[in-house]
Amino acid sequence: MSLKAKLQREWRFVRGLNRTLARVKSIDSDSRNLVCDDLQDAVETWRERAALTFEGRTVTYGELDAIANRFAHWGKGLNLRRGQTVALFMPNRLEYFAVWYGLSKIGVVTALINNQLAGLPLAHCLNISGAGHVIVDPETAPAFEAARPLLEKTVREWVLGPAHGDQRDLVQALKSCSQLPPDRSVRDDLRAHDTALLIFTSGTTGMPKAARITHVRAQLYMRGFAGATGAKASDRIYVALPLYHATGGLCALGAAFLNGGSVVLRRRFSASHFWGEVAQEGCTMFVYIGELCRYLVNQPPAEDERRHKIRLAFGNGLRPDIWPLMKSRFRIPEILEFYGATEGNVSMFNFDGREGAIGRAPKWLRGRFNIRLVQFDVEREQPIRGADGFCVECGPGQIGECIGKIGDDARAEYSGYVDKAATEKKVLRDVFAKGDAWFATGDLMKTDADGYFYFVDRIGDTFRWKGENVSTNEVAERLQAAPGVREANVYGVAVEGAEGRAGMAALVVGPEFDIKAFGEHIARDLPSYAQPLFVRILPAMETTGTFKLRKMDLVADGYDPARIKGPLYFHDARRGYVKLTKAVHERITGGLAKV
CATH class of the missing domain: 3.40.50.12780 (ANL, N-terminal domain)
Structure with a gap:
């Protein structure tokens, strides 16, 4: 990157940060x-x-x-x-x-x-x-x-x-x-x-x-996005996210209402009607979350997807593989990705548009952010502590849990849950000094030398197999690049007689999908320990109301053909992916099949 480009990027970051801080600096809990x-x-x-x-x-x-x-x-x-x-x-x-x-x-x-x-x-x-x-x-x-x-x-x-x-x-x-x-x-x-x-x-x-x-947290959401988005009274923000969630109900509404703009509200998200309504209503911004953007990319091309007036899309959970497609195919000038924990005190923005990053906290502004990454033991699901008993901060490229220091300032407060026990469970104490307290997000991330943060996985979703940590999020991104794969949900399942958890992938596929070609693709693209041992095909992916992939029922089903309707495969060490029949299942559970 040229010096000019770097300076422009820094200017965009500082402009966005200052614009946001200007709107929230006067917020006071009392x-x-x-x-x-x-x-x-x-x-x-x-x-x-x-x-x-x-x-x-x-x-x-x-x-x-x-x-x-x-x-x-x-x-x-x-x-x-x-x-x-x-x-x-x-x-x-x-x-x-x-x-x-x-x-x-x-x-x-x-x-x-x-x-x-x-x-x-x-x-x-x-x-x-x-x-x-x-x-x-x-x-x-x-x-x-x-x-x-x-x-x-x-x-x-x-x-x-x-x-x-x-x-x-x-x-x-x-x-x-x-x-x-x-x-x-x-x-x-x-x-x-x-x-x-x-x-x-x-x-x-x-x-x-x-x-x-x-009220403080609601104000931080609403005022923060009123500043971060740079919205004006002339802006019309398209909101198809549920208003019971903070992203749609506070962030998007705050960006509009606290700047004199207007909201175009839809009862629920529809990928097929999205661009037509955005163009018809003259919307200049929209808010996204989770897999919404993937649903848009998976739609067949339509005239309205390039005839709109959108100047900014903002939200969280935009996958790195979808990011460039969103910008190029739909001609979206700017994407503002952010990270925030609804109940916690950690938030950050990617003001300068670095693709794949969820936010940034550069070293030269370290004192302005309460965010740190600490080394984490995936198997024991707890932070790693050094000989002195304190947590160990991650360096660039190291994966760790994101935590936020709890303080008296409105932006550092931790309000927690109605359930006091659940609230306390999310607090880490004596992290870097005796008596300090930090909010544990439950999210694994990594940073680079420029201070950009990259989401890796939720704690509990990352699992160990063959002595290696496997990120379900990263594997899913690789699988979605395979021919014919529309959506992928990756999770770990227990296998009788084997340590750790084996990878399993639930896929939504198109007519061009071929299991043999899929196996060849992931063999080239993933190390052996990260390749899913089991694959099941679904007609559609079940999500929450905020487009987060559900895993609980999939994990409960495991790889038992008696519980699963639809195609189910097992990765045989010699033959590649084969149909997982009752006989194959008995071989696996009996320890006869090589896993």
Whole structure:
């Protein structure tokens, strides 16, 4: 890279960092200024501007605020008080943001429940939220009612739509509520360190946990992205992510609303409608997460994918192999990748667009970041400590766990979960000095000499096989480069009589896929210990609502043909991949097959 290019890259980084810090530097945990006050200021500044478009209806900032005020007065009418919780169990819709914005004006906490949940996971989230009321719509009401017998206490059901049976008609109740803001005195005793929202973890490795989102943390998300994206009042941000998650519900909305811009909200993501709607609505930005971008790349070419006005895509989880395709095929001038832990105190941005990096903390700004990488023992799943008992920091190229120092500054606070035991479990103590405390992200990363961070894998996903550490994330990227492979999900499975875990890959493939050619490809591209011992073919990949790949059920199925429908293969040392029949399975479990 030329000196000029390096200077330009540094300038982009510093510009982005300064722009972000300028928006968050005044945030104070003890302040009386809450996230709803930030939003109220935006309303007063841009009252007549378009704020939100949903399914053909557009509301101004003033109209959106009026809807929120009705919810605030509805809560007051129920005698809901500071710190009490209302559960919000709905898909994206025009009123979604207004519900929690309005309730925050009276100090009530809103638990944002994943609208795809049902049964025990749904009941679990409602139970740990402590909510006495739940807001649903006709789409989610049946799931709530089916889960009602599993609830630990009575939860009143309010429906935004026709009410039946024991349901309460929220549409009718709101008609009698004032559109004017509630008196500011109702939240005078609240401070920014109080809880505003509960946002739940994805539940990819167990039941979801409720992360406490304080007003401070919500402000950091919303103000931070208002600065990091460089959004302006003229920007229109396309949001197809669920609003129950921080990326769509706080980061994207903050970028728009705190700059006078507008949001084009979609009920759910559709790869086939994406570019047509983006072009039709004149959107200038969109927010992504997880595999959303891969779904776009896997779509057949369409005219609208190059006729849009997008100048920036921002989000997290963009795979390195998809990054250049997104920029070139869809003509996206700039991509802003970031990393953040919903419940934690670690966040970083890739302001200068280094492909594949999730963020940057250069040495010359080391004191401005609370982020470090510590060496990690994958087998024991704990940090490595030296002879002095302290953790050992990673050097460039070394893989370790990312941790964030817990401090009094708003950006370094750790609010944790509703469950105190789960909160404490994520804290590392005596890391570099006696008495210090650090938040453990559970993510393995590596850095380079320039301070760029690269995601490697989640702890628990990386496994050992034949004495080597295998990153499921890195292997999946290699497999997705094989001819005919559309998606890949890699995980470890236990094999009788063998140490560690063997690699297994679940693939979604196209008609051109050939298992023999696949075997030849990975033999060239991966070391023997990283090559999946088992392969199963799926019609579609199961994901969470935020496009994270689910692994729990796949791991539980293992490689047993009695439990798996669809093609299943075993990598034979002499013949390559062969069909995994009942007889082959018996040879493996009996220790007769070479693994």
